[in-house]
Amino acid sequence: MSQLNLRIDQIHEAIERQDDVTLDNLLAEVSSSETARLIEASTPENRSVIWACLDVQKRAGVLKSIHGKVRQFLIDITPEDALLESLFLLQPDELADIDEDLPGTVINAMIAAMDELRKRRYNSVKHYPDNTAGGLMDTDATAVRADVSVRSVLRYLRLLRKKEGEMPEQLDSLMVVDRTNKLLGVLPLSEVVSLPPDTLVADILGESFQAILVDASQERVARIFLDCDLLSAPVVDHNYRLLGRITIDDVVDVIQEQADDKMLRSAGLESNADMFSPVLTSAYKRGYWLGINLITAFVAAWVIGLFEAVIEQLIALAVLMPVVASMGGVAGSQTLTIVTRGLALNQIGRSNIAQLIAHEASVVFLNGIVWALAVAAIALYWFGDPMLGIVFGVALLIVLVTGVIGGIFIPLLLQRMSIDPAVAGSVVLTTFTDAIGFFSFLGLAKLLI
Amino acid sequence: MSQLNLRIDQIHEAIERQDDVTLDNLLAEVSSSETARLIEASTPENRSVIWACLDVQKRAGVLKSIHGKVRQFLIDITPEDALLESLFLLQPDELADIDEDLPGTVINAMIAAMDELRKRRYNSVKHYPDNTAGGLMDTDATAVRADVSVRSVLRYLRLLRKKEGEMPEQLDSLMVVDRTNKLLGVLPLSEVVSLPPDTLVADILGESFQAILVDASQERVARIFLDCDLLSAPVVDHNYRLLGRITIDDVVDVIQEQADDKMLRSAGLESNADMFSPVLTSAYKRGYWLGINLITAFVAAWVIGLFEAVIEQLIALAVLMPVVASMGGVAGSQTLTIVTRGLALNQIGRSNIAQLIAHEASVVFLNGIVWALAVAAIALYWFGDPMLGIVFGVALLIVLVTGVIGGIFIPLLLQRMSIDPAVAGSVVLTTFTDAIGFFSFLGLAKLLI
Numbered sequence: 001m002s003q004l005n006l007r008i009d010q011i012h013e014a015i016e017r018q019d020d021v022t023l024d025n026l027l028a029e030v031s032s033s034e035t036a037r038l039i040e041a042s043t044p045e046n047r048s049v050i051w052a053c054l055d056v057q058k059r060a061g062v063l064k065s066i067h068g069k070v071r072q073f074l075i076d077i078t079p080e081d082a083l084l085e086s087l088f089l090l091q092p093d094e095l096a097d098i099d100e101d102l103p104g105t106v107i108n109a110m111i112a113a114m115d116e117l118r119k120r121r122y123n124s125v126k127h128y129p130d131n132t133a134g135g136l137m138d139t140d141a142t143a144v145r146a147d148v149s150v151r152s153v154l155r156y157l158r159l160l161r162k163k164e165g166e167m168p169e170q171l172d173s174l175m176v177v178d179r180t181n182k183l184l185g186v187l188p189l190s191e192v193v194s195l196p197p198d199t200l201v202a203d204i205l206g207e208s209f210q211a212i213l214v215d216a217s218q219e220r221v222a223r224i225f226l227d228c229d230l231l232s233a234p235v236v237d238h239n240y241r242l243l244g245r246i247t248i249d250d251v252v253d254v255i256q257e258q259a260d261d262k263m264l265r266s267a268g269l270e271s272n273a274d275m276f277s278p279v280l281t282s283a284y285k286r287g288y289w290l291g292i293n294l295i296t297a298f299v300a301a302w303v304i305g306l307f308e309a310v311i312e313q314l315i316a317l318a319v320l321m322p323v324v325a326s327m328g329g330v331a332g333s334q335t336l337t338i339v340t341r342g343l344a345l346n347q348i349g350r351s352n353i354a355q356l357i358a359h360e361a362s363v364v365f366l367n368g369i370v371w372a373l374a375v376a377a378i379a380l381y382w383f384g385d386p387m388l389g390i391v392f393g394v395a396l397l398i399v400l401v402t403g404v405i406g407g408i409f410i411p412l413l414l415q416r417m418s419i420d421p422a423v424a425g426s427v428v429l430t431t432f433t434d435a436i437g438f439f440s441f442l443g444l445a446k447l448l449i
Numbered sequence: 450m451s452q453l454n455l456r457i458d459q460i461h462e463a464i465e466r467q468d469d470v471t472l473d474n475l476l477a478e479v480s481s482s483e484t485a486r487l488i489e490a491s492t493p494e495n496r497s498v499i500w501a502c503l504d505v506q507k508r509a510g511v512l513k514s515i516h517g518k519v520r521q522f523l524i525d526i527t528p529e530d531a532l533l534e535s536l537f538l539l540q541p542d543e544l545a546d547i548d549e550d551l552p553g554t555v556i557n558a559m560i561a562a563m564d565e566l567r568k569r570r571y572n573s574v575k576h577y578p579d580n581t582a583g584g585l586m587d588t589d590a591t592a593v594r595a596d597v598s599v600r601s602v603l604r605y606l607r608l609l610r611k612k613e614g615e616m617p618e619q620l621d622s623l624m625v626v627d628r629t630n631k632l633l634g635v636l637p638l639s640e641v642v643s644l645p646p647d648t649l650v651a652d653i654l655g656e657s658f659q660a661i662l663v664d665a666s667q668e669r670v671a672r673i674f675l676d677c678d679l680l681s682a683p684v685v686d687h688n689y690r691l692l693g694r695i696t697i698d699d700v701v702d703v704i705q706e707q708a709d710d711k712m713l714r715s716a717g718l719e720s721n722a723d724m725f726s727p728v729l730t731s732a733y734k735r736g737y738w739l740g741i742n743l744i745t746a747f748v749a750a751w752v753i754g755l756f757e758a759v760i761e762q763l764i765a766l767a768v769l770m771p772v773v774a775s776m777g778g779v780a781g782s783q784t785l786t787i788v789t790r791g792l793a794l795n796q797i798g799r800s801n802i803a804q805l806i807a808h809e810a811s812v813v814f815l816n817g818i819v820w821a822l823a824v825a826a827i828a829l830y831w832f833g834d835p836m837l838g839i840v841f842g843v844a845l846l847i848v849l850v851t852g853v854i855g856g857i858f859i860p861l862l863l864q865r866m867s868i869d870p871a872v873a874g875s876v877v878l879t880t881f882t883d884a885i886g887f888f889s890f891l892g893l894a895k896l897l898i
Binding site for chain 1: 452453454455457458461462480482483486487489490491492602603606607609610616617618619620621637638639640641642643644645674675676677678679680696697698701704705708709712713716717718722724725728729731732735736738739740742743745746747749750753754757760761764765766767768769770771772774775776779780782783785786787790791794795796797798799800801804805808811812813815816819820823824827831849879883887
């Protein structure tokens, strides 16, 4: 599995040679989620060739796990009846996750072909926003009553299996409800298989359990699963009626997607960026970010412009000024990372901000003294000008300390403005430290030299 | 749970007021993993106060889930017998995860007090490196034979429960082995509870299953769990003998830790950075990173120094040069992010690099043309010098294109040198784009102005 890149090479070479037999054999050895990664890593032409070689089953798996933009592409190139064949293999909650990419005619044909149970499950999920517990849940929770014995539970499950042919995927526990479908507790299957058959369900339910409200955000769902080490959890409405269940594999997907999304967006890329999206689309999206950064870069240039006369007197200032700005950015981004992480984990409140500032300020002050002396010595040696050395050292100390202050307050401010500090923090900080860096260095030089 | 920061404030205020009753009440409402986050977010003094208020059970939970450096601190301030009381409540595999932080005397006392079963489980886990499947697994896999009926399996599980008092945590499936303990398959509990009692285990085992080799890296384990949507998986030695099982909650912890670790290390912070580690320790670790960045900043300064004479002739160059360097960095980091992500997902092989380069180069070339014209116009308007505008625009185009080339080759090169591109890529790229940016802008100016 760590060999996926070699597999990709072999597959692309087979496509090049138009060697369909080898291509089929190679694709047969790759799991559907790996096939999804493979298709993402191919050019649009190769994507079509690979897609044409996949069977209905594999296509269903790929549609489930491929990133948004590429899924849209695959759906667009597939005839409707072939598409429907694959869609029939997906669970109703999986369908609800991808249905925004499907043409209306396909959705209607899909619903028309569903049996009553699937239709009910699909309809009950699709109304909830994708990024809430309702959007994540599946409605295949298996529920039992509290006033029955373990023996009756086993009998009921065997009947259910006989009727439906299979059990829900990843079933690790049953939900216990009263006659109004109100959730009373969760019964792990490990209890069902190991307790004496005449134990009453009600007698095992003593322990606390975690239910998730249907409108909880997916971030909150992820936090509950992580904090409580859950494999699955019941989803309830505000009257505690059982609606469905969420299993941890969906939660893991959420966690992965969020991390991926943050990384991409902090570099000014779109969510789910496609490696081979059309050049014009990519260029437009990235150009937007370049434009924003151009503005921030001109802020720094404007600050430098204020001091043209000083630079004219001493060109060494132009040589050294990027050093000051860049060091401020580095020190600030270390603090920014600590604070952004603390905010993400909800660890920062009124009571520890002052302590955090004190800690970060002490750390940077110690470093500032050391590095200020170092750069002063370097400047003195390089340009033989003691005053330049002093100005360089003092400016470095100033920018390191203000960088750290920016690293604390910029994420706090962004969060208050409901902007994700993990995405925007770094750009704002760099603009800030560049401006401060150039201003303090050139300003000090104007005063002292 | 999203209110942890408010809770932190209330708790810190109670400590301030020395209001032990409120403090106890507040702490009782917080789960152990939240308590771990709370302790991490407190100063060393407050950590001691909070730790003193926790009962044995809560302490065990905190020790399990708190970050490394803070765990060491808590262990150091706890008397050995109190520590042992909490350690007794942990599972053998959890103990093996934290035992490197424990004093030798505590480990010996802990082992001496273990019953035979726990001792065997602890000893069989502790030899494996923490970052392999062996280090992640627990040895509480419950195994059955293939030639028995579902009824016998149920009978066996009930006996086992009677003998041991409880079932392993998060048990969702049984392992099926032959008489030499060789793994034959996995039997989900949902099958055990739903199939007719006289079904033979052997008859259900048809489907394929995923076993994990004991020396597989934790990254590989995570990938297998994600790709196959597993809740748990058997761990085997190279002869396919069953050694234990890994459950998904441990895998999720690995995924979270790895993401956290990358983020911290890419800002030059230590893994598991502690918000309130001793100032001198923090200063030393961060100073190291500042030093590396100082060197890279001086590389850029040295490049500028080559062109002092040109700048002296035209101070506007000093004003505009940071714009060129910064835009190169931004364009490069967009490509770097795409490539680093592709490498992490194993999506980049020999066959698609050329296509990737073509795609990225086209994207940046389009953007380069647009932004080169824009900055040329700005420079013309600002400084009234057409030649300066041309130099500025052409240099911007050059640095954008070379930035993107750097964004592709730097992560590939770092990976070949076994350096994680997600950690080091950004520093190397910035050094590269700064140097190229200053050199192309000032060099062109020297030639043309």
